[in-house]
Every structure is written in structure tokens, then in C-alpha cells.
Amino acid sequence: MQQITVVTPFDKKLNYQLTKQQITVLQINLGKRCNLACSHCHVEASPKRTEELSPEICEQIIELIYKFPQLKIVDLTGGAPEMNYGFKPIVEAARKNNKQVIVRSNLTIYFEKEFGDLPEYFALYQVRVVASLPCYLADNVDKMRGKGVFDASVHALQWLNKLGYGNDPNLILDLVYNPQLAVNENFSLTPDQLKLESDYKNFLKTNFDIVFNNLFAITNLPVGRTKSHLERTKLYLPYLQFLESHFNPVTVEGLMCRNELSIDYLGNVYDCDFNQMMNLAAKTPNGEILTVQKLLESGSLDLIEEVETALYCYGCTAGSGSSCGGALV
DSSP, X not given: OOOOOSOOOHHHHHTSXXXXXXOOEEEEEOBSBXXXXXXXXXXXXXXXXXXXXXXXXXXXXHHHHHHOTTOOEEEEESSSGGGSTTHHHHHHHHHHTTOEEEEEEOSGGGGSTTOTTHHHHHHHTTOEEEEEOSOSSHHHHHXXXXXXXXXXXXXXXXXXXXXXXXXXXXXXXXXXXXXXXXXXXXXXXXXXXXXXXXXXXXXXXXXXXXXXXXXXXXXXXXXXXHHHHHHHTTOHHHHHHHHHHXXXXXXXXXXXXXXXXXXXXXXXXXXXXXXXXXXXXXXXTTOOBOBHHHHHHHTOSOOOOBOOOOGGGHHHHBTTOOBTTBOOO
């Protein structure tokens, strides 16, 4: 194979414009406050960050949830979403309107002061828990997320299991795998999701009597701390070239950016969480940058025709693809 020396712009690789479909998913990044500072975090969240949702934007988001029946899923992320303002009011508004609520949880938050009610709260409102567990081996998890995180995660998963998560069909518990950060140019694609799920389930059941529903294998996109790491190690361009060389056009149809809106804690609108972190705002056909307030004023969620793309989009389209729900094909 001929060595790629540059990275093709993503829209040129597609040869057509990536278009939006009807919006059915609202993903809300409630802020950057978190009790952890994971090495791969594209949000660059940490205990030192203070940015979070304001009461005004929270009310606008709740109004959005009430106003648009087409929304099927309200997906809450962060930071640790549970730590940021507006978390419970948004959960309760979404459930009152029969939306599925997803919380992207780091699990360890349940053991922090003032957050010990969360597992029972999740069960009460039938919140779908998508929990980060980037490996089923303690050393790898602690290396990426901090000392003691694996043990805390195990205890949290056992707690959720006792409440019915992983067994009760209304209490869905999913885990998320992330690869270790690259240390040289020996890159590899995310492993086969179904096989990895089987490995996780066997190991966690045998060693900790833990059960869960699905494993989502997610590629590390060169955004946030992952990008900073790749730049420090002079691997940023080689990694982009690797992702481009494994571009799979079959993944494009299922890209999460096509039917979701990503909202930040300031009320700005993006096509996806990665665009949000890179400040690549969603735009209307006339170039207007969108906010939650403008969506409410227009009476429509479907103001965007074309998705804003960038080089890191290759991370979602390499191999089996990657999304907040794992592999795409």
C-alpha cells in the first residue's frame, strides 16, 4: 500500500455532503465538573473545572424536551453529568415526557459525598446507565482513570446489579470500552465489539458476579486530552493517517451526528460532542450559528441541513465505526 503523507479532508473523502436526518436524540453536556481526570477524556473534565449549566439554560432545555415529541432519547454527559447543575430536573422532565434517559456515568461518583443516592435514583426513574470501564483488568483501568478506580467501579456495578440493573429489562446497564492511548505508531483498530463483550461478561461474572447488558467499544478520537497526548508524542498526524487508511464508507449511514443535537452548558448547539469540544458550531443553511433559544424561537429541531465535519471524523468511520452506542457495523 502506498504510504499516505497527508490527510484528506473528510468531506473530500466522502465526495458528498453529510446531511442531517430528523433529530431524535438530544445529547446534553452539563458541564466539565468531574471527580476524575481521565487521561483519554475528550472533554478535559476534572475536579478543578467549574463550568456547568446555568439555571436559565436548564429551563430552556427542559422547555425543549416538553415542546418536541420527536425526541426519543435525552443523553446526559459531562464531566460527571451527575455533579453538574440541572441533572435531576432534566432527568425528571425527560421521563415525565416518556423519553429514554441515558446517563454516561463514571461509576465512582456514587461514593462521593452527596451522591450516594444515585443508584437508587437511577432505578426509580429507569435511567439507562452507560458506564465507563475502559478495560476489565484493574491495572489498565487505573492507569487511564486513576488509582483505585477499578475497585470502586466494581463495587458500583455490584450495587447497580442488586437494584436489578443488568437483569430487569427496564434497568439497562451498558459498559464502555476505550483503548489505551497510543505510545508509538503501532496503532490498532478497536477490537471486535461482540467478542470483547463476551470476554468482559465472562471475566466480570466469574470474578465479581457482575452482569450487564451491552458493551460499547469506542475509538479514541484525537480530541481533548487524547489529542494533547498524541501531539506531545508526535503521533497526532500518524494517528489521523492510520484512521483515514481504515475509513469504511459503510459506517457513514449510522453516524450519530446525523440524528442528534449536542448541547453545551452555555446553550450552544453542535452536531456531536466532539464538534462541541472543538468549538465547531452547527449552522443553518444561511450560516447562522444555533443556540437552544433559537431552536425554541423557530419551533423546529430540524434547522440544520449539513453536518460540520473535520479530520477527527475518521475516528467514527474507521473499521467497524464508532459512536456513543459503540460499533456501527
